[in-house]
Every structure is written in C-alpha cells, then in structure tokens.
Amino acid sequence: MGDMRNRDDLLRQVHRRLAHRDFAERFSVMTESGERPIVVALLEDSINELCVRVRNAGGAANVVTQHLDGMVVFNMVAGEVTTVRPEPPSVKGDATVGVMLQQLMFDGGRATYRVCTTKNDSQSGVADNPRLLPVG
Numbered sequence: 001m002g003d004m005r006n007r008d009d010l011l012r013q014v015h016r017r018l019a020h021r022d023f024a025e026r027f028s029v030m031t032e033s034g035e036r037p038i039v040v041a042l043l044e045d046s047i048n049e050l051c052v053r054v055r056n057a058g059g060a061a062n063v064v065t066q067h068l069d070g071m072v073v074f075n076m077v078a079g080e081v082t083t084v085r086p087e088p089p090s091v092k093g094d095a096t097v098g099v100m101l102q103q104l105m106f107d108g109g110r111a112t113y114r115v116c117t118t119k120n121d122s123q124s125g126v127a128d129n130p131r132l133l134p135v136g
Contacts (some may be wrong), residue, residue, distance in 0.1 A: 011040045013071070014064050026073045027062040037061040039076070043098035047091055054078045065097055072101060 017023040027036040037057040041050050043065060054061045060077045091100050091113045104111055 007040050007042060010042070010064065010066060010071075014038060014040065017071075029060050029062045029075050029077075031058060031060075039063050041065045041097045043096060043101070045097045046093065047095050047097065047100060048093040050076065050097055051078055051093065065101060067101060072104075074104070 024036075027038065030036050037060070039050070039053045039057050039061040041053070041063050050063065054063070054076045055078045060075070063074050063076050065072055091103065100113065103113070
C-alpha cells in the first residue's frame with residue numbers, strides 16, 4: 001500500500017485516488033455548496049482530536065484512515081444529537097481511532113456511535129458504512 005506513517009502520506013494517497021470516480025463517490029458527506037470535506041485520521045489519533053478536526057472542517061466530514069492494506073472512509077458529524085433508538089453505544093473521547101475502527105468492524109462495518117468527549121459533553125460521531133478501499 002505504500003508508506004502511510006503520517007497524515008501527509010495518507011492524504012497524498014487519498015488525493016491520488018480522488019480522480020477515480022468509484023473512490024470519490026464514497027465520500028457521502030457534502031456541504032450545501034457541494035464540497036465534500038475530508039479529514040485524515042491516523043489510527044493513534046484520539047477521538048477527541050478527530051472531533052476537533054471535524055468541527056474545524058465545518059462540523060461534518062468524510063473521515064479517512066488506514067486499515068490493513070487499504071483505507072476506510074466513514075462519516076462523522078460533530079455535535080449532532082442522535083435520534084437512533086435504542087441509543088447507540090458510546091465511544092470515549094480518549095480512545096483512539098484504531099480502537100473505534102476495531103469496534104466498527106466488530107459491529108459489521110455499519111454502526112452509529114455516540115462519542116463522549118468529556119464527562120458532560122457528548123457528541124454524536126456517525127460512523128456510517130465504512131468501505132475498505134485497496135490502494136494501488
């Protein structure tokens with residue numbers, strides 16, 4: 001897959017793949033102006049860090065992280081109150097993206113999680129339909 005030891009390496013891989021329509025269409029979060037914000041997350045990033053990046057990207061983003069020999073793309077919406085019932089399981093903000101990804105794969109690759117970033121602050125992190133994308 002190449003060397004994806006840091007955020008810049010992963011972002012370069014994403015940009016190379018964006019020319020492929022199949023890959024670009026996997027980014028389902030879109031702003032009102034038609035842009036598709038992309039946030040790159042490393043497996044060792046905390047969920048708290050990821051929430052900050054998503055908020056800085058406008059509050060919703062397509063999150064890309066590495067997984068095995070490919071990439072995973074999932075949606076994340078900061079500050080959204082979930083209406084999913086029963087209430088989705090919580091992911092602690094100090095957990096890593098890698099831990100959340102493992103849980104997501106354990107849940108069959110399609111799940112919604114409530115992300116708790118502090119004791120009194122809960123944000124809805126929506127991890128919806130991640131796709132394993134081979135890079136090459």
